[in-house]
Structure formats: structure tokens, C-alpha cells
Amino acid sequence: MTTGITGTQRFVLAMVCAVAVSTIYAIQPVLEKAGGDLGLGGGSLGWLVAAGQIGYFAGLVALVPLGDVVNRRKLIGAQLVLTAVGAGMVAVAPNGVVAFAGLVSAGVFAVVVQVTVAYAAAVSAPEERGRNIGAVTSGVVLGILGVRILAGVLGDTIGWRAVYALLALLCALLASIVRAALPADPRTGGAHYLRALASMARLVRTDRLFVTRGLIAFFLFASFGTLWSGLALPLGADPWNFGSTAISLFGFAGLAGALGAARAGRWADSSRAQTITGWSLTLLTASWLLIAQIEPTLWFLIMGIVLLDFAVQAVHVSSQHLLTTAHPTRASMVIGAYMSFYSLGSALGALTTAWAYSTWGWAASCLIGAVYSLAALLLWAATRSRLAARAEPVLAAH
Incomplete structure (x- = not known):
């Protein structure tokens, strides 16, 4: 039975989407800085941007169906932790290979966005479902835009790695908030x-x-x-x-x-x-x-x-x-x-x-x-x- 979600819970879910999708797009405005620091030539820079999308594709195929099988609230928390691990790898990467692996890993588990939207629909009262889904998915746009500005500012001041360190911290923090603040998944069984x-x-x-x-x-x-x-x-x-x-x-x-x-x-x-x-x-x-x-x-x-x-x-x-x-x-x-x-x-x-x-x-x-x-x-x-x-x-x- 659905009981609905509060405005605070909607905000938490929107932030999950914003932070998760940010791990895919944060590399774009600092691409040249990251490539130079990692010792990559111009022709190889595209692989840094593509890495997150490659991982995201793998996650869509392999992980999104899990949202119809297991408890979605627990799945969201676990995927956020693993996204944090991938972002952390990028933040400390000594070379392009490790950075690529971290970006792929973060991309795989960034499909927590799709699981979050499905969860929001499941816990919403019928008369609020459209409103809640719209509010949660707005976090995706916020993440794509916001991380460009954040990465740009940090890239020009502290360094390009700082944005991935911050995203790793935010993913880990949100994982604990999700478990404490969100209502249980109402399903009794899955596909x-x-x-x-x-x-x-x-x-x-x-x-x-x-x-x-x-x-x-x-x-x-x-x-x-x-x-x-x-x-x-x-x-x-x-x-x-x-x-x-x-x-x-x-x-x-x-x-x-x-x-x-x-x-x-x-x-x-x-x-x-x-x-x-x-x-x-x-x-x-x-x-x-x-x-x-x-x-x-x-x-x-x-x-x-x-x-x-x-x-x-x-x-x-x-x-x-x-x-x-x-x-x-x-x-x-x-x-x-x-x-x-x-x-x-x-x-x-x-x-x-x-x-x-x-x-x-x-x-x-x-x-x-x-x-x-x-x-x-x-x-x-x-x-x-x-x-x-x-x-x-x-x-x-x-």
C-alpha cells in the first residue's frame, strides 16, 4: 500500500539523481586539465568522456532489471556506495587507465537514477505520482547543469580531482540518508x-x-x-x-x-x-x-x-x-x-x-x-x- 512521500523525501530522491548523474558528466568541462594531468594525448581524451557512458550502458542492461526483483530502497543505497567507490578511484587515479576504470565503475552504478524513479512511482499515492516523478527526474537536469559549473570552478581553483572527491563524499552521505529517511519499498515480491x-x-x-x-x-x-x-x-x-x-x-x-x-x-x-x-x-x-x-x-x-x-x-x-x-x-x-x-x-x-x-x-x-x-x-x-x-x-x- 502506498502512503505517499513528503517534500523532504522528494528532495532526497532528486538529489540522488543529481549526484549520481553528475559522476558521468563532471569530466567534460575539465577534460583538457584531466588529460594533461593523466598523461593522455588529444586523441585519447574522448575515452574519458565515453567511459561513463559505456559503464552506464552496462548498468542499464545488467542492473536496472534488479529494480523489479529486489528491495529498491536497499538497492539505491548499495548503488550509491558503489558509485562513490568509482568516483573515489577517479579522484586518486595516477594514470589514464585507473581513471577510465573509475569512470566506467561510476557509470555502471549511476543507473541508480532509473531505480530511483521507479521507487518514487512505487511509493507515491496515485494522485501524486506524476508530480513526484517530475520532481525526482528534475534532479537529472540539475545534476548535468550543476556539475558543469561546479567542476569548472573547482578545476580552476583546487584542481579537477576535487570534484570527484566531492561527488564520492556526497554519494556516500546520500546512501546513509536514503536508508534513514525514505519509506520502505511497498512490494511484497518481485519479478x-x-x-x-x-x-x-x-x-x-x-x-x-x-x-x-x-x-x-x-x-x-x-x-x-x-x-x-x-x-x-x-x-x-x-x-x-x-x-x-x-x-x-x-x-x-x-x-x-x-x-x-x-x-x-x-x-x-x-x-x-x-x-x-x-x-x-x-x-x-x-x-x-x-x-x-x-x-x-x-x-x-x-x-x-x-x-x-x-x-x-x-x-x-x-x-x-x-x-x-x-x-x-x-x-x-x-x-x-x-x-x-x-x-x-x-x-x-x-x-x-x-x-x-x-x-x-x-x-x-x-x-x-x-x-x-x-x-x-x-x-x-x-x-x-x-x-x-x-x-x-x-x-x-x-
């Missing part, structure tokens, strides 16, 4: 772990809507990762030579774009999810024309960032709307599987943008980002008519 994995595999093999939306997410976040994983490289070089703090402030432009797409869910409610996807992917592709103009002014770059993040968030919300409507009884598993495409795409973007920049410069990185977004647009166009018959009537019925 079988192997059965949950089999259901995920069957979804990938047989569900055309899921596969199409997953592949769109793969290219979508490869394009997104190309920007955010590589932006610190040209901004830290001539003629700008910005420090970590200044680079981190560009995250506000991304936040403005993402928040601007808040109405995408309402548009999707009106059976326009497929249409939203098409024009948003078109806008995403066009945004790279602005992002590539990094000299002599940064205003074109800023406008491009706003448009890119608006488009990415609009497509992301529309995809989740379509998938949860098509699979209302197994929404957590479907979203977990869908997010695996997101993590792989983000990792690909991180790897290719660092390689392209070190070889040919920022224009090459932008070209690769545009190619990824164009691939998503062409995939949407090729499958739209075939999937519209399935997806849109279902949405209309709701």
Missing part, C-alpha cells in the same frame, strides 16, 4: 531477474517501434555528445583560451534550450509525436551550421546550442511518450532499454568528436555531429508511415 532480462531482449528483437525509436535515440545522442563532449576543446584553445569556469557557463544555454522544449509532452499528447520528431531533427541538423561558427563571435555558437538542446529534448520526450503509451504495463523496463541506446550514442559522440578535433579541427567535429543528426532524420522519414499506424491511434485513445 524473476532472468525473466526480466529475457523480456528486454525480446523487446529488441520483436518490437519495431522500440527499435526505431532506440536507433533514433542512438544517433540523436551521438550528435548531442559530439557537442558537449568536445566543446571544451576549441573554447580552451586560441583565440578564446577560456578556463574551466567560463566553459561551464555555456551549460546555461543548453538548459535554456532543454527547458524550452517542456511543451513537447503536451504536443505529444495531441497525437503529434511523429511530427514533432521530424521538425525537431531538421532543426537539430540545421543547428550545426551555427555551432560551427565559433569565430570571430560566440553568439552563433550560443544560438546553435540553444537550438540543439531544444531539438534533442523535444525528440527525447516524444520518444518516451510513444514508448510508455505503447507499453503501459512495463514502462520502467522499456525506458531502461531505450536509455541503453542513449548511452551508446553519447559514447560514440564523445569518441568521434575528440578524434575529429585532434585531427582536423572543430569544423570536422561539427560535420560529424550533423551527420549523426541527419542519420536520425533519414531514419525517421523512412519509418514514419509504417509506424504511424501503430503509434498515433494509441496516443489518440489516451
Whole structure:
């Protein structure tokens, strides 16, 4: 029986999401500083950014199904402790290999975000479920933006390792708070772990809507990762030579774009999810024309960032709307599987943008980002008519 959660408990759950996701993104604004300290060349920097996403993908596949099997409150605490261990490894890493291992480890257990959202839904009273899920998931946006600023400031003052030491401490602290402050998981029993994995595999093999939306997410976040994983490289070089703090402030432009797409869910409610996807992917592709103009002014770059993040968030919300409507009884598993495409795409973007920049410069990185977004647009166009018959009537019925 659900008894609801208090405002304080909502805040704790949002902080779990914010701190956990921060361990994946904290490396981006201090990428050059970390690479130099760890003895990594320019072409290898992408692996530092990709490491967290690689780990996150593994966690989505192997660990998220555990949320349907074991006590979620205990699982959240355990995953936070293990995330703290991974972040601690990065903070004391003597070389790139240890840093990579720590980032992968932190990424694996950062999927505590998905478990936390499922837990919030389970303990919420029915009339508060949507509000609570929205409040908890807002922690993800807060973490992605906040850690860019925090890492930038610490990177310019104490050193880039300080942010990972702080994140390790916060994860450990939250683990103890979760156990003491949150209500018990109301379930009396869970699904079988192997059965949950089999259901995920069957979804990938047989569900055309899921596969199409997953592949769109793969290219979508490869394009997104190309920007955010590589932006610190040209901004830290001539003629700008910005420090970590200044680079981190560009995250506000991304936040403005993402928040601007808040109405995408309402548009999707009106059976326009497929249409939203098409024009948003078109806008995403066009945004790279602005992002590539990094000299002599940064205003074109800023406008491009706003448009890119608006488009990415609009497509992301529309995809989740379509998938949860098509699979209302197994929404957590479907979203977990869908997010695996997101993590792989983000990792690909991180790897290719660092390689392209070190070889040919920022224009090459932008070209690769545009190619990824164009691939998503062409995939949407090729499958739209075939999937519209399935997806849109279902949405209309709701």
C-alpha cells in the first residue's frame, strides 16, 4: 500500500539523481586539465568522456532489471556506495587507465537514477505520482547543469580531482540518508531477474517501434555528445583560451534550450509525436551550421546550442511518450532499454568528436555531429508511415 512521500523525501530522491548523474558528466568541462594531468594525448581524451557512458550502458542492461526483483530502497543505497567507490578511484587515479576504470565503475552504478524513479512511482499515492516523478527526474537536469559549473570552478581553483572527491563524499552521505529517511519499498515480491532480462531482449528483437525509436535515440545522442563532449576543446584553445569556469557557463544555454522544449509532452499528447520528431531533427541538423561558427563571435555558437538542446529534448520526450503509451504495463523496463541506446550514442559522440578535433579541427567535429543528426532524420522519414499506424491511434485513445 502506498502512503505517499513528503517534500523532504522528494528532495532526497532528486538529489540522488543529481549526484549520481553528475559522476558521468563532471569530466567534460575539465577534460583538457584531466588529460594533461593523466598523461593522455588529444586523441585519447574522448575515452574519458565515453567511459561513463559505456559503464552506464552496462548498468542499464545488467542492473536496472534488479529494480523489479529486489528491495529498491536497499538497492539505491548499495548503488550509491558503489558509485562513490568509482568516483573515489577517479579522484586518486595516477594514470589514464585507473581513471577510465573509475569512470566506467561510476557509470555502471549511476543507473541508480532509473531505480530511483521507479521507487518514487512505487511509493507515491496515485494522485501524486506524476508530480513526484517530475520532481525526482528534475534532479537529472540539475545534476548535468550543476556539475558543469561546479567542476569548472573547482578545476580552476583546487584542481579537477576535487570534484570527484566531492561527488564520492556526497554519494556516500546520500546512501546513509536514503536508508534513514525514505519509506520502505511497498512490494511484497518481485519479478524473476532472468525473466526480466529475457523480456528486454525480446523487446529488441520483436518490437519495431522500440527499435526505431532506440536507433533514433542512438544517433540523436551521438550528435548531442559530439557537442558537449568536445566543446571544451576549441573554447580552451586560441583565440578564446577560456578556463574551466567560463566553459561551464555555456551549460546555461543548453538548459535554456532543454527547458524550452517542456511543451513537447503536451504536443505529444495531441497525437503529434511523429511530427514533432521530424521538425525537431531538421532543426537539430540545421543547428550545426551555427555551432560551427565559433569565430570571430560566440553568439552563433550560443544560438546553435540553444537550438540543439531544444531539438534533442523535444525528440527525447516524444520518444518516451510513444514508448510508455505503447507499453503501459512495463514502462520502467522499456525506458531502461531505450536509455541503453542513449548511452551508446553519447559514447560514440564523445569518441568521434575528440578524434575529429585532434585531427582536423572543430569544423570536422561539427560535420560529424550533423551527420549523426541527419542519420536520425533519414531514419525517421523512412519509418514514419509504417509506424504511424501503430503509434498515433494509441496516443489518440489516451
